[in-house]
Structure formats: structure tokens, C-alpha cells
Amino acid sequence: xxxxxxxEGQAKLADSxxxxxxxxxxxxxxxxxxxxEEGFRRTLGSLLDAVxxxxxxxxxxxxxxxxxxxxxxDASLExxxxxxxxxxxIPG
Numbered sequence: 001x002x003x004x005x006x007x008e009g010q011a012k013l014a015d016s017x018x019x020x021x022x023x024x025x026x027x028x029x030x031x032x033x034x035x036x037e038e039g040f041r042r043t044l045g046s047l048l049d050a051v052x053x054x055x056x057x058x059x060x061x062x063x064x065x066x067x068x069x070x071x072x073x074d075a076s077l078e079x080x081x082x083x084x085x086x087x088x089x090i091p092g
Contacts, residue, residue, distance in 0.1 A: 003051050
């Protein structure tokens, strides 16, 4: 799967990593619903770090369709809330 981190670029990840990313997404959603800014920051960082650690960066000039689009590391809780709508970042 191709994942884009806004402001950073894209990475290719094996589908086998979906469960790990989905668990972090569920945690992020719960923290957002609770208004837990500190937990939100920590989990967003963990989610982005997992993509960076598990993925292979694509060249900057690659324009692959992204299956997941994640917010930038400095995105606010409200900005991410608007991105999510009624679900998580990762379609389940």
C-alpha cells in the first residue's frame, strides 16, 4: 500500500503492516474523541514514525495514488478531526 504523509512524501508499505497502523489509528481516534491533546500528539507521532520505519520512501517525483493520507506531524487535533469525518484515518 502507498501512504502519504502530508508535507513529507509517500512510502510503500507491505499490506502485512496494516494491523499495526490500524491499531494506532483506533488509539488516535479514541484520544481525539476524548479531547486528549497529549495522547493525540503522542499517538500521531507513533503512527507517522511507524510509516517511516516500516515503509520504503518513494522518490519525490513519484506520483503514485495514495491509499492512505496521513496528516503532517504538526497538524492540530482540530485539523485531524476535520480530516477524519466520522471514521479513522485508515479505512477499516
